[in-house]
Amino acid sequence: RATSNHKVKETVALELSYVNSNLQLLKEELEELNSSVDVYQNDSESISVPMIPLGLKETKELDLLVPLKDFISDHYGEEGILFEKEIKEFMELRQAMRTPSRNEAGIELLMEYYNQLYFLDSRFFPPTKSLGVFFHWYDSLTGVPSHQRALAFEKGSVLFNIGALHTQIGARQDRASLPGLNQAIDAFQKAAGAFNYLKENFSNAPSLDMSAASLNMLVRLMVAQVQECVFEKMTFLRAQHDFLTRLQLAQEAARVEDVYSLVHQTMTQAHVKDYVPFSWTTMVHVKSEHFKALSHYFAAIALCDCPAASDAELPEHEKAFIQFHVTMPEGPSLRVLLQDPEERRKLGKAHLKKAIMKHEEAMRIHGLCKILRKMDILQEVLSFAHKRSLSKYSEIDHEEDFFETGDAPDVHPKTHQKPEIKSPNFSQVKVTDLFHRLGPLSVFSAKNKWYPARRVHLMRGENGFGFTLRGDSPVLIAGVIPGGCAAEAGLKEGDYIISVNGKDCKWSKHAEVVQLLKSTGEEGVEITVITLQGLEGQKTVDKKAAVMSAGSGLLKSNKENSRKSLMNSKSASTLLVWSKKSKRSKKSTYGIPFTTVGDNEAMY
Structure with a gap:
């Protein structure tokens, strides 16, 4: 108990009621300001019934x-x-x-x-x-x-x-x-x-x-x-x-x-x-x-x-x-x-x-x-x-009207133009990924986890480097020939090439990476690769909505998450194509005989 003094209690209660009344007055004044409709009306001299607009939600500055x-x-x-x-x-x-x-x-x-x-x-x-x-x-x-x-x-x-x-x-x-x-x-x-x-x-x-x-x-x-x-x-x-x-x-x-x-x-x-x-x-x-x-x-x-x-x-x-x-x-x-x-x-x-x-x-x-x-x-x-x-x-109204005016029935409502609820067309505003340099979203996203990047030095052997490549942006190592140069250097199936001789290749096309590899001389080539941590990234995607709901309360539905298809920027469309290729390549890379090279693959 803060105090047993009755007089102090009364004084504190009085002060609290005064503060609460002031807060209530401020709240009412704020509501009056925020619900004002006349400030947003047009300046025309014609007489029109005012409409009800909404004020914008305000937000604090955010330092990211x-x-x-x-x-x-x-x-x-x-x-x-x-x-x-x-x-x-x-x-x-x-x-x-x-x-x-x-x-x-x-x-x-x-x-x-x-x-x-x-x-x-x-x-x-x-x-x-x-x-x-x-x-x-x-x-x-x-x-x-x-x-x-x-x-x-x-x-x-x-x-x-x-x-x-x-x-x-x-x-x-x-x-x-x-x-x-x-x-x-x-x-x-x-x-x-x-x-x-x-x-x-x-x-x-x-x-x-x-x-x-x-x-x-x-x-x-x-x-x-x-x-x-x-x-x-x-x-x-x-x-x-x-x-x-x-x-x-x-x-x-x-x-x-x-x-x-x-x-x-x-x-x-x-x-x-x-x-x-x-x-x-x-x-x-x-x-x-x-x-x-x-x-x-x-x-x-x-x-x-x-x-x-x-x-x-x-x-x-x-x-x-x-x-x-x-x-x-x-x-x-x-x-x-x-x-x-x-x-x-x-x-x-x-x-x-x-x-x-x-x-x-x-x-x-x-x-x-x-x-x-x-x-x-x-x-x-x-x-x-x-x-x-x-x-x-x-x-x-006539003076000789001696009949009592009856009660007119209400008019049946009918319109020639029904209102249309127009959903936002997000695709009308084109944007590019500000963090494009991080790499294609299919791989370089928050949902994916990978092992630390590895720098590998390769020397071309009699049979080339000893691996097959597939896809682009980034290029995937689809297979590694046992006993070849790539295998001895520690390259694995499923590795992504992110740089060749110091040149960033995250967004490079297949042909561009191949050209960089072919242009190497006797000194060999230095490539940097990353390896995704299994399918962990994919498994966690489906849990995302539930985790966000438990942790923070506001939940995005599947419709909101699927809005990705509405993003028509170049980067988004490229990522979609790559995503399909990536899934296809993963299914076909494990356990393939290296005497056989797929239609989408090339051996080096």
Whole structure:
């Protein structure tokens, strides 16, 4: 017990409560800043409903110079100091991606870094050993710090920022123009794809913004914002004011209301309710009510402002109207309703009554949130829509109307353009392995282990050097003739030639190594070889995901690991070809009679 003095206890408790209250206030202020939506909106003078963007996750600087140099020395047997340039170049790339520009160049920068992480993972993160580096990232909304040793956490955080940056690009588009609308749709669809890819390929994230529940909410939010842009695009393109067009607009608005209602339900679930900013939840609720009001408004003007259907138009109008409402309205038959102006006015008046009620509900909910009350443009949009519905209601309301205005059925949601979730296209940003000089990844990777390099001096005998070679990058010694020069010098089947007379041959083609060997004189040739430690490297690959899960929490799925096929750089494609050759050669090198030389082999 720290103390038995009651007065001291009370004083300490009071001070702690004061500190906690200050921390809570700071947290609320930070959430307000991080959840701000108006800072990312466009500067156009046109009136557009604001969109919800995400702020980027922030990260600390990371010094990889010493850890990578040590790993290069210990694992690859190279002088770590010789790779300082490559390490610093990688660190500069990481520093740059912390503050990307809010445009396509910023997206490309993040993708370039994400693709480089594939090479970093393959080169420096063995499946059974930690590099000893912590990756620090802050929650996008709360600012709460998290850290892990797993490189997957770094990858997931960068992927999150790719999605977040797309939301900012989408929010700042001028949606008063068709190009701006198309760009906003594309950006929000790509944001949904990034968050969905993150949800499906990464798990056990330490921060709430990357939890499955939060990512599911973000995907639905982005899809809803795409649907809102589709509605705006529809109003932009369908300038004509005929009956069918207005029915389509009403159904598009109902579809927007439908998806925002789903987002609101998701935001109020237990796992995310306390995490999602109140301003976001309120705005989504406001939009749900606002677009429901718009669906009834467009239904009303379709009935009241458009002329009654002629006999020629009636079949087409009946076909559209029979699927227009969720439930058929009470009253006369469909034919009478469409051709009788008075019946159309009555139903239109009922729709307007419901529209006004929903407009007022949207304005009421909007008034509950302090942050939204500061957004003049949102207040202006809601007020304009409300006044427009009131004006139309006054226009069609007659003094001699003694009937009670009925309750209009809701409009059936329908869209002509369904949102598309666009997964990130990593291959569009070409990168080259910064640590290319270490050698081909098929051999010189963190998962492989080999014995120390051996330097061997060979003298050409009557029958040559006495070995067969296969493949390239690096060239493999496929067989050694018993009693030959190579066997006496200690060369073995499965050795890789990494240098000839001091010339680095890790990336050399078969013909280049052969030429170096043939050009040697009577003094012989000095070659350096390495030998992989059996199949240990291959056996540990399959265990990598499980080890990372137990050691650090964040797990990459097989889909994430198989993203190697998406890397279309020259080095990656070369490695794939070599990998196939390497496996084939290993199966055929052991136990082959040396009187027989395979098609892919050459004896020297």
